[in-house]
Amino acid sequence: MAPRRRARPAPRKAASHVRRNLAFWERTQAWYDGRHAARLDGAHAMAWGHWRIPESQLQLLGPVRGRDVLEVACGAARWSIALARRGARSVGIDLSPSQLRSARALRSRARVRLPLVRGNVEALPFRDRSFDVVFSDWGAFTFADPERVVPECARVLRPGGRLAFAATNPWREVTTRPGLNHQSRRLLVPYFGTRRLDFGPGDSVEFTRTFQEWFELFARSGFAVERLIEPQPSRGARSSYLSVRDERWARSWPIETLWQLRRAGN
Numbered sequence: 001m002a003p004r005r006r007a008r009p010a011p012r013k014a015a016s017h018v019r020r021n022l023a024f025w026e027r028t029q030a031w032y033d034g035r036h037a038a039r040l041d042g043a044h045a046m047a048w049g050h051w052r053i054p055e056s057q058l059q060l061l062g063p064v065r066g067r068d069v070l071e072v073a074c075g076a077a078r079w080s081i082a083l084a085r086r087g088a089r090s091v092g093i094d095l096s097p098s099q100l101r102s103a104r105a106l107r108s109r110a111r112v113r114l115p116l117v118r119g120n121v122e123a124l125p126f127r128d129r130s131f132d133v134v135f136s137d138w139g140a141f142t143f144a145d146p147e148r149v150v151p152e153c154a155r156v157l158r159p160g161g162r163l164a165f166a167a168t169n170p171w172r173e174v175t176t177r178p179g180l181n182h183q184s185r186r187l188l189v190p191y192f193g194t195r196r197l198d199f200g201p202g203d204s205v206e207f208t209r210t211f212q213e214w215f216e217l218f219a220r221s222g223f224a225v226e227r228l229i230e231p232q233p234s235r236g237a238r239s240s241y242l243s244v245r246d247e248r249w250a251r252s253w254p255i256e257t258l259w260q261l262r263r264a265g266n
């Protein structure tokens with residue numbers, strides 16, 4: 001099934017963080033894919049976050065067969081390809097042409113039907129109530145503004161639909177700062193009031209919220225939180241996203257949050 005597009009006037013000029021993150025992903029895509037592909041492919045394709053916890057264990061998406069499933073900020077779309085193989089009507093959207101090129105190559109190898117759309121998750125080019133499930137594994141809720149993304153996900157979800165995503169945890173943000181490149185055991189950045197993290201010229205812009213702000217935003221947008229998971233890795237767990245030092249840190253503090261929400265309404 002083709003993605004249910006809706007005509008939207010193109011924004012005159014993308015917000016500065018969108019331009020910065022587009023440039024960042026265009027510059028780093030090949031490096032990123034080379035470093036992480038083995039942890040994102042095959043058995044790990046349907047798995048969450050830094051520790052690649054299998055969806056079969058967490059069940060954040062619920063049933064997908066025959067459902068309309070949108071992956072926001074899909075990257076190379078490995079998740080969406082795996083879901084399409086399991087009978088989901090998957091659609092992927094991402095900002096980066098390089099990521100989408102990679103996604104198209106993987107899609108043709110997998111021979112699945114998977115519409116891939118280039119676009120900004122802050123203004124989704126889909127009609128209201130088009131999807132049963134919307135999800136993101138470290139993309140849309142970290143690199144785009146949650147104040148825009150959460151209401152957009154609510155809009156394109158059908159009542160009762162699921163939103164699930166992995167994103168940063170405030171502990172990660174308050175224990176590092178631009179240029180440090182590792183997690184500290186000291187509090188370096190205020191928890192209150194830190195909403196946008198600018199890692200400097202040529203680097204990405206990320207977003208974070210306090211837990212109270214996340215809950216208020218979800219309630220305003222018509223979501224009820226069903227589960228919140230702060231994964232604690234076992235001793236010796238490895239992540240291609242972290243140094244050994246940061247892996248040790250992450251056994252004491254949560255580096256990421258996994259959310260499962262339900263769109264209100266009937």
Ligand SMILES: C[S@@+](CC[C@H](N)C(=O)[O-])C[C@H]1O[C@@H](n2cnc3c(N)ncnc32)[C@H](O)[C@@H]1O
Nearest residue numbers: 025073074075094095096120121137139143144
């Ligand atoms: C860490 S990757 C996540 C993709 C995949 N889950 C993975 O782990 O490789 C982050 C993705 O977010 C995308 N992205 C960043 N800002 C975006 C935006 N405003 N709209 C759509 N995609 C965006 C980037 O292009 C990139 O592909």
